[in-house]
Amino acid sequence: xxxxxxxxxxxxxxxxxxxxxxxxxxxxxxxxxxxxxxKDITLQSENGMLGMGPFPFEGEEDPDLINAGKQxxxxxxxxxxxxxxxxxxxxxxxxIAAAILGxxxxxxxxxxxxxxxxxxxxxxxxxxxxxxxGVGRVIVVxxxxxxxxESKLLKECTLPLTGKGVVDRIITNLGVLDVVxxxxxxxxxxxxxxxxxxxxxxxxxxxx
Amino acid sequence: MKKVxxxxxxxxDGVLFDGMTIAAGGFGLCGIPELLLEAIxxxxxxxxxxxxxxxxxxxxxxxxxxxxxxxKKMMSSYVGENAEFMRQYLSGELELEFNPQGTLAERMRAxxxxxxGFYTKTGVGTQIAEGKEVKVFDGEEYxxxxxxxxxxxxxxxxxxDETGNLVFRKTARNFNxxxxxxxxxxxxxxxxxxxxxxxxxxxxxxxxxxxHRLIQGEHEKRIEKVTTxxxxxx
Numbered sequence: 440x441x442x443x444x445x446x447x448x449x450x451x452x453x454x455x456x457x458x459x460x461x462x463x464x465x466x467x468x469x470x471x472x473x474x475x476x477x478k479d480i481t482l483q484s485e486n487g488m489l490g491m492g493p494f495p496f497e498g499e500e501d502p503d504l505i506n507a508g509k510q511x512x513x514x515x516x517x518x519x520x521x522x523x524x525x526x527x528x529x530x531x532x533x534x535i536a537a538a539i540l541g542x543x544x545x546x547x548x549x550x551x552x553x554x555x556x557x558x559x560x561x562x563x564x565x566x567x568x569x570x571x572x573g574v575g576r577v578i579v580v581x582x583x584x585x586x587x588x589e590s591k592l593l594k595e596c597t598l599p600l601t602g603k604g605v606v607d608r609i610i611t612n613l614g615v616l617d618v619v620x621x622x623x624x625x626x627x628x629x630x631x632x633x634x635x636x637x638x639x640x641x642x643x644x645x646x647x
Numbered sequence: 648m649k650k651v652x653x654x655x656x657x658x659x660d661g662v663l664f665d666g667m668t669i670a671a672g673g674f675g676l677c678g679i680p681e682l683l684l685e686a687i688x689x690x691x692x693x694x695x696x697x698x699x700x701x702x703x704x705x706x707x708x709x710x711x712x713x714x715x716x717x718x719k720k721m722m723s724s725y726v727g728e729n730a731e732f733m734r735q736y737l738s739g740e741l742e743l744e745f746n747p748q749g750t751l752a753e754r755m756r757a758x759x760x761x762x763x764g765f766y767t768k769t770g771v772g773t774q775i776a777e778g779k780e781v782k783v784f785d786g787e788e789y790x791x792x793x794x795x796x797x798x799x800x801x802x803x804x805x806x807x808d809e810t811g812n813l814v815f816r817k818t819a820r821n822f823n824x825x826x827x828x829x830x831x832x833x834x835x836x837x838x839x840x841x842x843x844x845x846x847x848x849x850x851x852x853x854x855x856x857x858x859h860r861l862i863q864g865e866h867e868k869r870i871e872k873v874t875t876x877x878x879x880x881x
Binding site: 484485486487488493494495496497498499500501502503504505506508509510511512514520521522523524526527528530531550560561562563564565566567568569572573599600601602603604 | 674675676677678700723724725726727728733736743745747748749750751752753755756767768769770771772773774775805815816817818819820821822823824825852868869870871872873874875876877878
């Protein structure tokens, strides 16, 4: 037993507090928006929008209104639009309280790798490097192991970095861990997972 | 001074040359200067360097200039949607300089503001920092990034008046203002040119000082990924 994608997203939503301006990455992080409940959260889309709304109804797509994943979306009453330099100004300037994003690897010192696998097709980092360097808090949501069953929480990243020492908290299907002095600290284990199982599945140093 | 031209080809007459650097607005296919890109294709200008967040798709946006091998180098943050781009890059025909998205936007803005370089913490300790000056401010490391000074800016806006004051629409604004600012010459395509005086001066997104030439035209405005929700969810 462990958390599924939706349970991971629901757990990540608990990280958000009333009044926060937040940037959600692609994949499981996008699902976090479904679990914010009554909290007053404003979503940023780094292509130039605060106050991102849901997908449009069929037939109401607007080619001038997309999110950073290039999907058609809608606006809300609170929405504001701006250019890309302004958008990354608020990111780099620390005005965005948190980013929730996926990862390929996270190291015990908070290093993050999520943009490139050498030898594979290279797509680019988009806004990921700016986000992890700039926002108040970086929360990674990812599966604990890769498709070969190996821990994605490592002593050191093997892939090219997106940011150095940038991750604050990691939420996986097995639990929640914080990056602290000397390694990762277990904050919570997922339903049906023991602390021993979480430790055994983790290659990074776990500190008490 | 007359800024309004009759066609994209006319508006680009005399400003194109082989080996030039062009800053282009747009994010994905949203807000791209599609008419000007088509006119550059027709003009056949070669060895182009593009500062543009993306490279379009195979048959739209900058992709059409990749098909005709007019592009020498891309300065971009994300090029994942273009198979021809990958083919040319992997075969060594095309140079690629990855820029973090916010760094690319700020490099354009800085160039347009007469700022040759700036320090940022984006990319510190990553491949992006290799070969760049590192400076410590208040105990934190930053890397030096250069402003972009382009030969030409090509930009898409929603509306303009005859003096080149621009209004953008929704997220189609994106890279267009910073791209417009950093070129020696800025050519803009809009959906509608309105009489001077009919735009609210308080609602101009980019003042006409940045705009040299202007055309109006029909835009395809292709959508890259249509995503919708069912009606009953309302």
